[in-house]
Amino acid sequence: MASEAGEGSTAGMDDYETLISTTDVELLKKAWRNEKAAPEILRFETSLIQRIRGQIQLMEENIEEFAGSGIDPLTVSLYQMDLDRTQYLFRSYLRIRLQKIEKYMFHISKNPEVQSRLSEQEKGFARRCADDMERHLEESVLSKLPDNYQDIVKQSIISEESDMIPEPQLDSFVVCKSRRFLGPFQLDGSDELLEMKPDELCIIHYKSIRERVQEGDIDLV
Amino acid sequence: MAGQSDPQLSLFSAEEVEFIAEDEMVEIVPNLRMDALNFVCGDFGPFFPQLATQVPLWLAVALKKRGKCTIRPPQWMTVEKLTQVLEAERDSQRVFEQLPFHYVEISRLLFDHARDDIPDVYMVRSLIEDIRDVRFHKVETNLESLNERAFALKINNLSAMEVNIVRPFVGRALQAFYKHDSPDLIPDQDRVSDRRPQVANNATRRHLRR
Numbered sequence: 001m002a003s004e005a006g007e008g009s010t011a012g013m014d015d016y017e018t019l020i021s022t023t024d025v026e027l028l029k030k031a032w033r034n035e036k037a038a039p040e041i042l043r044f045e046t047s048l049i050q051r052i053r054g055q056i057q058l059m060e061e062n063i064e065e066f067a068g069s070g071i072d073p074l075t076v077s078l079y080q081m082d083l084d085r086t087q088y089l090f091r092s093y094l095r096i097r098l099q100k101i102e103k104y105m106f107h108i109s110k111n112p113e114v115q116s117r118l119s120e121q122e123k124g125f126a127r128r129c130a131d132d133m134e135r136h137l138e139e140s141v142l143s144k145l146p147d148n149y150q151d152i153v154k155q156s157i158i159s160e161e162s163d164m165i166p167e168p169q170l171d172s173f174v175v176c177k178s179r180r181f182l183g184p185f186q187l188d189g190s191d192e193l194l195e196m197k198p199d200e201l202c203i204i205h206y207k208s209i210r211e212r213v214q215e216g217d218i219d220l221v
Numbered sequence: 222m223a224g225q226s227d228p229q230l231s232l233f234s235a236e237e238v239e240f241i242a243e244d245e246m247v248e249i250v251p252n253l254r255m256d257a258l259n260f261v262c263g264d265f266g267p268f269f270p271q272l273a274t275q276v277p278l279w280l281a282v283a284l285k286k287r288g289k290c291t292i293r294p295p296q297w298m299t300v301e302k303l304t305q306v307l308e309a310e311r312d313s314q315r316v317f318e319q320l321p322f323h324y325v326e327i328s329r330l331l332f333d334h335a336r337d338d339i340p341d342v343y344m345v346r347s348l349i350e351d352i353r354d355v356r357f358h359k360v361e362t363n364l365e366s367l368n369e370r371a372f373a374l375k376i377n378n379l380s381a382m383e384v385n386i387v388r389p390f391v392g393r394a395l396q397a398f399y400k401h402d403s404p405d406l407i408p409d410q411d412r413v414s415d416r417r418p419q420v421a422n423n424a425t426r427r428h429l430r431r
């Protein structure tokens with residue numbers, strides 16, 4: 001978003017151009033904003049995170065060298081600021097995902113499609129979370145309830161579905177912006193068609209634009 | 222702590238919105254010679270005395286704080302332009318004027334750190350505050366007229382800070398309309414008493430605002 005201040009994004013703007021002119025940090029910022037605004041957990045950007053991690057490590061080493069080799073402290077402090085900003089985005093991105101995993105841990109453990117959106121470490125974290133929580137609830141509460149109500153995911157034995165699991169609210173409203181002209185598409189739950197021009201702010205059901213957010217056509221604000 | 226802003230108040234804290242705004246580019250005039258800076262977020266410089274160059278706002282503020290540059294206020298931040306915008310805002314009830322998405326944050330940062338680089342700074346400041354007030358009042362009045370189940374709401378030219386402040390309310394309000402105004406909840410239409418006004422086709426109405 002930062003470098004788009006001067007560009008007039010035309011509908012025909014080459015996607016390749018935007019691809020090569022977007023830095024990793026901008027991609028990370030976009031992923032961070034989307035993750036913050038979305039009610040559910042989004043797909044983990046494995047390659048982006050790997051690249052950023054590498055760049056952060058490289059920069060940390062560089063700064064140590066600079067500080068030792070007598071480059072003027074102003075430059076060092078500016079590099080440090082840039083590193084701090086990148087690290088903040090990086091950490092915040094990971095933390096938001098962890099928060100969502102903690103919130104929806106049972107939903108994730110029962111749902112392989114959502115699990116496929118997590119990184120390997122996150123999957124391990126989710127599993128351990130769910131196991132710990134299950135054990136804790138059983139020991140402290142469930143074992144003391146009457147027999148029919150002891151299940152962790154169902155309210156009682158006669159429930160047909162697992163109705164004790166908190167699920168992400170996919171029909172919450174989010175503010176979003178499209179990058180380019182989006183032809184009419186159907187809104188969830190109605191027959192209305194909506195079209196979006198670039199840089200127009202829309203407040204809309206998350207469900208209606210879910211796939212487009214994953215594909216990167218729509219950014220959440 | 223990174224990522225810990227309270228989701229009850231609003232999705233992004235004010236500091237986080239400022240953080241995003243700090244990546245906007247501004248023009249500076251450095252007064253020192255410095256080699257190019259190869260940051261993670263991009264390459265800037267090299268810097269020569271008296272040669273204007275574009276850098277992100279956070280870098281500009283950092284350099285300014287250390288007395289290494291002056292910042293050129295952006296094109297839209299002049300008394301003439303802002304007076305135009307203010308009058309246009311006052312004239313129309315529903316339309317928001319075209320302003321940079323982060324105008325609040327950019328102007329705040331520049332007032333705090335680069336006051337001496339802005340001509341007529343007091344005038345500019347009071348104009349921007351007036352613009353903010355008028356726009357926010359407009360947002361409030363327009364939102365008051367939300368009275369039906371809308372699937373999508375389009376608002377043009379709202380700025381980042383305004384979006385952030387309004388987001389929790391609008392989200393919950395639209396959510397409540399969606400839940401309570403759902404046609405599934407309305408029982409058999411024929412048996413409904415005469416008190417109910419004609420609200421037959423709620424679900425297909427779409428609310429568009431210019």
